[in-house]
Amino acid sequence: MSAENIQLLARNVSAVPAKPKEYVGHPNTAGYYWRIRRALAKIKPVLALLKDKSLDWALPVGILLLWEISTQLHWVKPVFLPGPREVAESFYDLLVNQDLLLDFRASAIEVVLGFSLGAVLGLLTGIGAGLSHSVERFLGTTLNAFRQVPPLAWLPLLVLWIGISLFAKSVMIGKAVFFPVFLNTLQGIRGVSKKYIEVASIFEYNQALLLRRVILPAALPSIFVGLRYGAGLAWATVIVAEMLGSRVGLGFLLTRAQEMLLTAQLFVVIVIIGAVGYLVDVALRKIENNLLRWKKGFAG
Amino acid sequence: MSNSHQIGLEINRLTKTFNTDRLAVTALENVDLKIRKGQFASIVGTSGCGKTTLLRIVAGLENDFDGSIELDGKDIKGPSKDKGVIFQEHRLLPWLTIEENVGFGLVSRPAAERRELVERYLALVGLKKFAKAYPAQISGGMAQRAAIARALVNKPKILLLDEPFGALDAITRMHMHSELEKIWLDEKTTMVMVTHDVEEAVYLSDVVILMSHRPGRIKKIIPVPLARPRNRSHPDFLAIKRELLEEFHLNNKDIFTYEI
Incomplete structure (x- = not known):
């Protein structure tokens, strides 16, 4: 220990004898300290939210950063990979100077119509086949053969029969949605435990009551798997349908951007497709969690 | 107590055979049983003796049997509201x-x-x-x-209990026994309980029905004329319990012999 240190120690001992624990400090430093504390307290909820969601958003934000850096540093030619800013400008241009909203609306209407058509038919057929082996056997062969032909393969025929119309595209989407909903409904109903059916029979439930209070609630988790999968398929199918034969819609925008080499527009449409698909799934999951709140599954 | 000597449940020459692909198993053979209205009866036997099958047939949950079952003088046809069932799992x-x-x-x-x-x-x-x-x-x-x-x-006219407390721990089970007894005294429902817990049977029942193993037959009917609520450590209680356990061991002699 140096002489200087010993001197310091000695000074400390003599200088702060009364209140050794209370830190007074420089008047200015104290002010800054409290100002920083207050500022931190104000943004605390924001920080907590960031921390809460950081794992969900770390990868997308990282990809966005890498994208920006790669264009800033000219790693890739802009015609192959335009920067995020260019894409944002293109989005604004499409929205204000062109008919992005009209195209979006066209796609959305087709999806909603097609999804409703496929989901309702899938649900009804699934319930029918689930409740009766005769119905299942009667429809089984036909449906299984139909299922093997992908939605897109029907498009030329549909166009020949009814033209490139809203209806043709909706039918195609409906076909895509039908099978996951049908199969999951059927499987969900067949998986209902016999134990619950026995309880209902003891209380003399008729078919309608049994379906409403026992079979459908029990099959609901499985039905929702079908609906969510079907919603994803519907959104994917509408894009492809529009790419192949349409003068309107997000799929049409993709084809047009490709032909005119407007790479930024391609990105705009791709981001919209991804974001909307994501939001639809989030919404469906919210509904599902609400309907299935009785279910206590593995928390993860 | 005008109806206390009326017959609530009457089973005559009940035989049930399960047919699988390869073999036919006779679960119940010529079971005759009368249970009075308002009585608490327990059916005791080793697992696989057909006691649950018997209860399920009375509940109307099994069909394809020979013999007759009458509840209040009427043939049982399928499950109904007047035959309540408590399963081992709460369902x-x-x-x-x-x-x-x-x-x-x-x-x-x-x-x-x-x-x-x-x-x-x-x-x-x-x-x-x-x-x-x-x-x-x-x-x-x-x-x-x-x-x-x-x-x-x-x-319900009758409550059928299929090992209702089998999945519960010992302390909870004893609480449930006194609660069920209280409910039975309040509601005066005829109760038939299937169990392999001899003490449970003696504690709750007016009459304990002992079943033999494969094919299931009624081996012995033992009345339990003790005042309620019963004391599990009273000599009379223990005597009946011992009598039942002895029957059990006599029954099981050949089940536990193994051929190696």
Whole structure:
């Protein structure tokens, strides 16, 4: 220990004898300290939210950063990979100077119509086949053969029969949605435990009551798997349908951007497709969690 | 006690055979049984002796049997509201709350009557506070009590209990015994319980029916003329328990011999 240190120690001992624990400090430093504390307290909820969601958003934000850096540093030619800013400008241009909203609306209407058509038919057929082996056997062969032909393969025929119309595209989407909903409904109903059916029979439930209070609630988790999968398929199918034969819609925008080499527009449409698909799934999951709140599954 | 000597449940020459692909197993053979109205009867036997099958046939959940079963002089045809069943698992519907489960058998009644009955039976089994909970949120003992309320709410002529407390721990089980006894004294329902717990049978029953193993036959009927509530360590209680256990061991002599 140096002489200087010993001197310091000695000074400390003599200088702060009364209140050794209370830190007074420089008047200015104290002010800054409290100002920083207050500022931190104000943004605390924001920080907590960031921390809460950081794992969900770390990868997308990282990809966005890498994208920006790669264009800033000219790693890739802009015609192959335009920067995020260019894409944002293109989005604004499409929205204000062109008919992005009209195209979006066209796609959305087709999806909603097609999804409703496929989901309702899938649900009804699934319930029918689930409740009766005769119905299942009667429809089984036909449906299984139909299922093997992908939605897109029907498009030329549909166009020949009814033209490139809203209806043709909706039918195609409906076909895509039908099978996951049908199969999951059927499987969900067949998986209902016999134990619950026995309880209902003891209380003399008729078919309608049994379906409403026992079979459908029990099959609901499985039905929702079908609906969510079907919603994803519907959104994917509408894009492809529009790419192949349409003068309107997000799929049409993709084809047009490709032909005119407007790479930024391609990105705009791709981001919209991804974001909307994501939001639809989030919404469906919210509904599902609400309907299935009785279910206590593995928390993860 | 005008109806205490009336026959509630009458089983005559009941035989049940399960046919599988390769072999036919006779689960029950020539079972004759009379249970008086308002009586608490237990059927005791080793696992696989057909006691659960017997109960399921009375409940109307099994068909394809020979012989006749009458409840209050009427042939049993399939399951019905006047034959309540408590299963070993509570079988509450997981998507309904406790009060909705208790009211499960009351769908045809007007809403006000339903609400009143559900409330009364929830209070009877001490679950008023948990009316809005889901089955996954309550304990096994509470769920089984809810199942008892669900079965009683329709005022069944007979309550059939299939090892109702088998899945509960020893302490909870003893609580449930006294609660069930209290309910039985209040409601005066005829109860038939299947169990392999001899003490449970002696504690709760007016009469214990001992079954033999494969094919299931009625081996012996032992009355339990003890005052209630019963003391599990009273010499008379222990004597009946010992008598039953001895029968059990006599029965099981050949089951536990192995050929190597």
